[in-house]
Amino acid sequence: MKKDIIVSAFALFMLMSVFACDKEVQDAPEVSDVVQRFTVVGPDPVLFESVNGSAQTKGTAVQDGNALVFNWAVGDTLGIFPNKGNQVEFPITEVQGSTSATFDGGGWALRNDASYAAYYPFSVWDYHKSNKTILMDYTGQVQNGNGGFAHLSAYDFLASDKATPQNNAVTLQMDRQGSILYIDIVTPQAGELSSLVISCREAIFVEKAELDISGDTPQVSPTKMTDKLTLSFVNTSAASANETVRAYMAVQPVDFSEKNVTATITISNHNYWASVTPRAVDKGRAAFLRFSGGFNDESVIANPTASITDFEYDDTVTH
Numbered sequence: 001m002k003k004d005i006i007v008s009a010f011a012l013f014m015l016m017s018v019f020a021c022d023k024e025v026q027d028a029p030e031v032s033d034v035v036q037r038f039t040v041v042g043p044d045p046v047l048f049e050s051v052n053g054s055a056q057t058k059g060t061a062v063q064d065g066n067a068l069v070f071n072w073a074v075g076d077t078l079g080i081f082p083n084k085g086n087q088v089e090f091p092i093t094e095v096q097g098s099t100s101a102t103f104d105g106g107g108w109a110l111r112n113d114a115s116y117a118a119y120y121p122f123s124v125w126d127y128h129k130s131n132k133t134i135l136m137d138y139t140g141q142v143q144n145g146n147g148g149f150a151h152l153s154a155y156d157f158l159a160s161d162k163a164t165p166q167n168n169a170v171t172l173q174m175d176r177q178g179s180i181l182y183i184d185i186v187t188p189q190a191g192e193l194s195s196l197v198i199s200c201r202e203a204i205f206v207e208k209a210e211l212d213i214s215g216d217t218p219q220v221s222p223t224k225m226t227d228k229l230t231l232s233f234v235n236t237s238a239a240s241a242n243e244t245v246r247a248y249m250a251v252q253p254v255d256f257s258e259k260n261v262t263a264t265i266t267i268s269n270h271n272y273w274a275s276v277t278p279r280a281v282d283k284g285r286a287a288f289l290r291f292s293g294g295f296n297d298e299s300v301i302a303n304p305t306a307s308i309t310d311f312e313y314d315d316t317v318t319h
Helices: 002-027 124-129 150-154
Strands: 037-041 077-082 088-091 100-104 116-120 133-137 141-144 158-160 169-176 179-186 191-200 205-212 219-226 228-234 244-251 261-267 270-275 286-291 296-298
Touching: 116 169, 141 150, 141 244, 150 244, 179 191, 191 244, 205 228, 228 244, 261 286
Parallel strands: 037 169, 141 228, 179 286
Antiparallel strands: 037 100, 077 088, 077 116, 116 158, 133 205, 158 169, 179 244, 191 228, 191 261, 205 219, 261 270, 270 296
């Protein structure tokens, strides 16, 4: 009798499972309910003041301080965050070298009744750790060569406002969540450059943060502050004194208009330091610094008194 009850219960369970599966299939979204196309557009160019102070110009690459244009590269991956369901990742393949990417969203059954945001760079750690916040980390920046800027892609954090599909399609406009320092160094001596350190007596710089993409607009919340930001160099040297070396550093917006901020350049084991002109560096904008003299040659920073000349700031760029 007991065996008959168990068999009957199992049969009833299987019957209920069949009905449940059938209902799940019936409740699956129709084709008209599925987002068929995603378009993700990169940020606008970041414009820079030219070194000689002439009028700003737009360009298609970083040349003579004109502009930094974002292009998708091989190996780039976007994260798409929906307010319903799980995140989706989109590897960039056929659209490298362009500023926008379009995907067929039907394969992921993304719904028209959901809203979406996009972020970059994509991290598997963030993908599995949270369905809400993305980690931002500005440590470990290494520039390869004079004027190299390939390293910025790992720190040029992008995100879009939340958007809802229209006619089974959605377009997400990416905006920069940080800033870029564009630096010309007129070297005080010949030699190999190993690092550039921007420092303050207070922890005013964002070292790590979380990017929250769950709301209508992305929000950045610092989780770790630091008193210095470091850019390391490889394959970067000056053949003689007074040679110009161009450097790029990604930073979170920072206001040191009333702070004592110092820059230190290390060339062939010599530290050259000078004070940075107080300014505010805003989100999505480029700040230009030029090191052209007044350096102090010390092995250890102490009581900086010299100045960095010709600090210029681009107040016209908005994103």
